[in-house]
Amino acid sequence: MPSFRRVLVHTWSTDFRKATKIVVDQELPKPTVGNAVVKNHFLGINATDINITNGGYGRTSLPINCGLEGG
Numbered sequence: 001m002p003s004f005r006r007v008l009v010h011t012w013s014t015d016f017r018k019a020t021k022i023v024v025d026q027e028l029p030k031p032t033v034g035n036a037v038v039k040n041h042f043l044g045i046n047a048t049d050i051n052i053t054n055g056g057y058g059r060t061s062l063p064i065n066c067g068l069e070g071g
Contacts, residue, residue, distance in 0.1 A: 004028060007043065007066040012055050016045070019053035020066055043067030 003026050013019035031037045049066045051057055 009053050009064040014054045040070035044069030
């Protein structure tokens with residue numbers, strides 16, 4: 001069965017490594033009407049992701065997926 005990995009923000013912290021963890025999901029998401037599932041080989045972590053983990057844009061409910069840029 002195919003699986004995928006994602007970076008998940010699980011706690012608020014100024015230390016990106018402490019705030020995040022890599023999660024392995026066993027099932028690929030199923031596309032819904034008007035959407036597609038895209039296979040990425042890499043994701044980019046940038047200043048926006050780091051600011052999200054330390055609450056720089058406000059604090060919403062956790063967990064949050066990280067990696068706004070995919071490749």
